[in-house]
Amino acid sequence: xxxxxxxxxxxGWFVVLGCALTIGVSLGFFGNCAGxxxxxxxxxxxxxxxxFTLYPTFSTAFSTVxxxxxxxxxxxxGIRRFMIVGSLMTCLCYFGYSFATQAWHxxxxxxxxxxxxxxxxxxxxxxxxxxxxxxxxxxATGLAFTGSGIGATIMMPILSNVVETYGWxxxxxLVASCGAVVFFIATVLLIRDKPAALGxxxxxxxxxxxxxxxxxxxxxxxxxxxxxxxRPLWLFLSGYALLCIVSTGxxxxxxxxxxxxGHPASMGSSVMxxxxxxxxxxxxxxxxxxxxxxxxxxxxxxxxxxxxxxxTLALSAASDDMAWxxxxxxxxGYATLSVPFAYLVxxxxxxxxxxxxxxxCYVPANICRALGGSIAGFFFDRFGSYKQVxxxxxxxxxxxxxxxxxxxxxxxxxGFRDLPDKETAPAQTTS
Numbered sequence: 565x566x567x568x569x570x571x572x573x574x575x576g577w578f579v580v581l582g583c584a585l586t587i588g589v590s591l592g593f594f595g596n597c598a599g600x601x602x603x604x605x606x607x608x609x610x611x612x613x614x615x616f617t618l619y620p621t622f623s624t625a626f627s628t629v630x631x632x633x634x635x636x637x638x639x640x641x642g643i644r645r646f647m648i649v650g651s652l653m654t655c656l657c658y659f660g661y662s663f664a665t666q667a668w669h670x671x672x673x674x675x676x677x678x679x680x681x682x683x684x685x686x687x688x689x690x691x692x693x694x695x696x697x698x699x700x701x702x703x704a705t706g707l708a709f710t711g712s713g714i715g716a717t718i719m720m721p722i723l724s725n726v727v728e729t730y731g732w733x734x735x736x737x738l739v740a741s742c743g744a745v746v747f748f749i750a751t752v753l754l755i756r757d758k759p760a761a762l763g764x765x766x767x768x769x770x771x772x773x774x775x776x777x778x779x780x781x782x783x784x785x786x787x788x789x790x791x792x793x794x795r796p797l798w799l800f801l802s803g804y805a806l807l808c809i810v811s812t813g814x815x816x817x818x819x820x821x822x823x824x825x826g827h828p829a830s831m832g833s834s835v836m837x838x839x840x841x842x843x844x845x846x847x848x849x850x851x852x853x854x855x856x857x858x859x860x861x862x863x864x865x866x867x868x869x870x871x872x873x874x875x876t877l878a879l880s881a882a883s884d885d886m887a888w889x890x891x892x893x894x895x896x897g898y899a900t901l902s903v904p905f906a907y908l909v910x911x912x913x914x915x916x917x918x919x920x921x922x923x924x925c926y927v928p929a930n931i932c933r934a935l936g937g938s939i940a941g942f943f944f945d946r947f948g949s950y951k952q953v954x955x956x957x958x959x960x961x962x963x964x965x966x967x968x969x970x971x972x973x974x975x976x977x978x979g980f981r982d983l984p985d986k987e988t989a990p991a992q993t994t995s
Contacts, residue, residue, distance in 0.1 A: 574764075574767050575756070575759070575762055575764060576696035576697055576704065576759065576764075576766070576767050577704075578754050579692055579693075579696050579754065579755055579756060580693070580696075580704050580707050580708050581750075581754055582749075582750040582751065582753075582754030582755040583689040583692055583693065583708035583711070583750070583755070584707060584708050584709070584710055584711035584714075585711060585746050585747075585749060585750035585754070586647065586651070586684050586688075586689065586711065586746075586747065586750045586751065586755075587684075587685070587689060587708060587709055587710075587711035587712050587715070587902075588711030588712065588714055588715030588746060589651070589684065589711075589715060589742075589743040589746050589747055589750075590654065590681065590684040590685050591685065591711070591712040591715065591716075592711055592712050592713070592714065592715020592716040592717075592718075592719060593715050593716070593719050593739050593742065593743050593746075594654065594658060594681075594739070594743065595712070595716075596712065596713075596715070596716035596720070596840075597716055597719050597720050597723055597739065598620070601661075601727070601732050601735065601736070604727055604731070604732040604735075605732050608731070608732060609664075609665065609666070609667070611666075611667050615667050616667055616670065618667075618671065619667075619670040619671050619673075619674040620674065620934070621934060622671045622672075622674040622675045622678060623674040623675065623677050623678035623681065624678065624930060624931070624933075624934040625675075625678065626674075626675050626676075626677075626678030626679050627678035627679070627681050627682050627930065628678075628927050628930050628931060630678065630679050630680070630681075630682050631682040631687055631923050631926055631927065631930070632923050632924065632927060634646065634682050634683060634687060634688070634919075634923065635687060635919045635920045635922065635923025635924070636920060636923075638687075638688070638691055638919045639919060639920070642757040642758075643683070643688050643691055643692055643755075643757050644751060644755050644756065644757050646683040646688070647683050647684060647688055647750075647751045647755060648751045648752060649680070649683075650680040650681070650682075650683035650684050651683075651684050651743075651744075651747035651748075651750075651751055652744070652747070653676070653677075653679075653680040654677055654680050654681055654684055654743070655740045655741075655743045655744040655747065656740070657673050657674075657676055657677040657680075658677075658736055658739060658740035658743065659736065659737055659740035659741075660673045661673055661736045662732075662733040662734070662735075662736035662737050662740075663733075684747070686902065686905070686906065686922075686926065687919065687922055687923055687926060689705075689708050689709075689906075690705065690905075690906035690909070690910075690918075690919075690922055691918060691919045691922065692755065692757070693705050693708060693906065694906075694910055694915055694918050694919075695757065695758045695759070695766065696758070696759055696766055696767065697766055697767045697768060698766045698767060698768035699767055699768020699855075700767060700768060700855055701768075701855065701907065701910065702850070702851040702852060702853070702854035702855035702862075702903070702907050703848070703851045703852045703855055704767075704851070705847075705851050705902075705903050705906050705907055706847040706848040706849070706850055706851020706852060706854075706903050707847075707848055707851065709847040709851075709899070709902040709903055710844050710845075710847050710848055712843070712844075712847075712902065713840050713841070713843040713844035713847075714844055716840060717840065717841070717844070719739065719742070722738075723735055723738065723739055726738050783914070783915040783916045783918075784914050784915065784916060784981065784982050784983055784984055785913055785914015785915050785916030785917060785918065785980065785981055785982075785983060786913050786914055786916070786917075786921075786980040786981075786983050787916065787917055787983075788917035788920040788921055788924070791913050791917065791921050791924075791980070792921075792924055794978075794980070795974060796912060796913075796971045796972075796974045796975035796978065796980065797912075797913065797921070797925070797971070799967050799968070799970050799971035799974065800908065800909075800912060800925070800967070800968055800971035800972070800975075801925050801928055801929075802967050803863075803867070803963070803964045803965070803966070803967030803968035803969075803970075803971060804905060804908075804925070804929055804964070804968060805928045805929055805931075805932040806932070806960045806961070806963060806964035806967070807866070807867065807870055807900060807901075807961065807964040807968070808901065808929050808932040808933045808936060809932045809933075809935060809936045809939060809957075809960060810870050810873075810874060810936065810957045810960050810961045810964070811870055811873075811897055811898055811900060811901050811933075811936065812901070812932075812933045812934075812935075812936030812937055813936030813937055813939055813940040813953070813957060814873060814874065814877060814894065814897075814936075814940070814957065815836075815898065815936075815937070817937070817940050817941070817944070817950065817953070818835060818836055818839075818877070818890075818894075821877070821880075821950045822835065822880070822887060824950065825880065825881060827884070827887070831887070835887050835888065835890065835891045836891070838888070838891040838892070838895070839890075839891040839892075839894045839895045839898065840895070841895070842891065842892055842894075842895020842896065843895045843896075843898050843899050845895075846895045846896040846898075846899040847899045847902060847903050849896075850865070850866075850869075850896065850899055850900075850903045850904065851903050851907070853865065854903070854904070854907050858911070859908060859911035859912055859972040859975070859976060859981075860969060860972045860973055860976065862904065862907065862908060862911070862972070863904075863908060863965070863968040863969040863971070863972040864965060864969050866900045866904040866908070866965075866968060867961060867962075867964050867965025867966075867968055867969070868965060869893065869896040869897045869899070869900050870897045870900055870961040870964065870965075871958065871961040871962055871965060872893040872896075872897065873890065873893045873894040873896075873897030873898075873961075874897075874954055874957040874958045874961050875958055876889045876890040876893050876894075877890045877894070877954055878951070878954035878955070878958065881951070901933070905925075905926075905929065906922070908968070908972065909921060909922045909925060910981075911972070911981060912971060912972055912975040912976075912980060912981065913975065913980050913981065914980060914981040914982065914983065916983070940953050940957075943956060
């Protein structure tokens with residue numbers, strides 16, 4: 565394929581646009597809009613909601629395994645070719661949902677979807693940003709993940725109208741077709757694996773000491789084998805896993821909680837709509853702030869966003885106004901599921917084996933994302949109130965903040981990010 569022309573605009577920003585479009589489909593269209601189908605599909609096929617909503621579990625299980633494999637393959641074969649194939653397959657899966665007649669059809673298709681979805685989500689996007697940017701990495705990551713909120717904001721009213729007018733089968737076909745068009749623009753026309761392929765250095769390479777040399781930089785960082793045995797990684801992994809439980813545990817229960825307090829369902833929907841709007845700007849703001857703050861302060865900010873989300877939601881029981889304050893806080897709290905993870909893995913452990921370390925950490929994080937809503941539901945069923953749920957989440961988010969901050973401090977002290985490629989650092993253990 566003909567290489568893009570050089571321009572005064574660094575081509576990495578076009579890669580960021582491609583990543584934003586990719587995230588817009590994978591998380592915005594396919595993820596955030598999935599709730600539109602729950603009631604129509606259950607009524608149309610005569611199945612219970614609990615049985616139907618099990619299908620994302622199959623996707624999560626297969627994607628958790630697949631993401632480890634992709635983390636090993638990306639450095640050897642490049643990312644873009646996997647993204648092209650993966651985007652096609654995920655769209656075909658969503659189109660396939662429109663032909664389902666039984667619950668197990670959704671389960672089977674979701675399993676296939678899970679095998680290909682990681683290449684259109686976090687690990688691929690984060691690795692591309694890491695390849696193209698040395699400086700302004702946080703801002704680039706934030707811009708890439710704005711696609712999630714923007715994609716859902718654009719698609720949800722259109723999709724809801726189509727499902728209401730033409731049925732849920734046509735809705736799946738619409739979202740799959742629109743996704744295919746956007747994926748094509750992103751993966752075929754915009755995204756490129758590395759700047760060296762275009763004779764460019766990564767953005768910020770000159771400031772890091774590479775000067776005008778367009779050749780690939782020697783990547784520094786802790787080796788994968790050493791990282792997975794180190795205390796900083798396990799501190800970070802534990803802290804971020806807890807953060808995922810809290811963030812994904814809050815999201816599906818907000819409207820029900822506010823309804824239990826006596827508020828109309830429209831208020832709950834408005835609160836979550838505001839949170840999604842804030843999310844779009846929050847990923848950019850957090851990315852820009854992280855570029856200046858460094859790993860330790862960024863870890864503190866990440867944790868506090870979730871702590872404040874849980875606290876303000878709990879306080880909504882005593883004050884209606886706090887529900888709107890919660891929406892502002894949760895826009896930033898929910899953003900911590902994307903930008904901080906990619907940024908902190910890079911800042912704590914370096915670029916040398918970034919995709920492998922990212923994938924390794926992402927597995928437990930992904931599992932915890934799938935469990936968050938269920939944990940909140942279990943506690944509600946057990947106690948008959950969300951009071952205990954929010955109390956638990958406040959405690960977990962505080963512990964998460966402490967663990968991630970400790971990980972950043974220790975990783976910095978040991979110089980993990982800046983270890984030369986051929987240098988063997990002293991062995992670290994989790995003990």
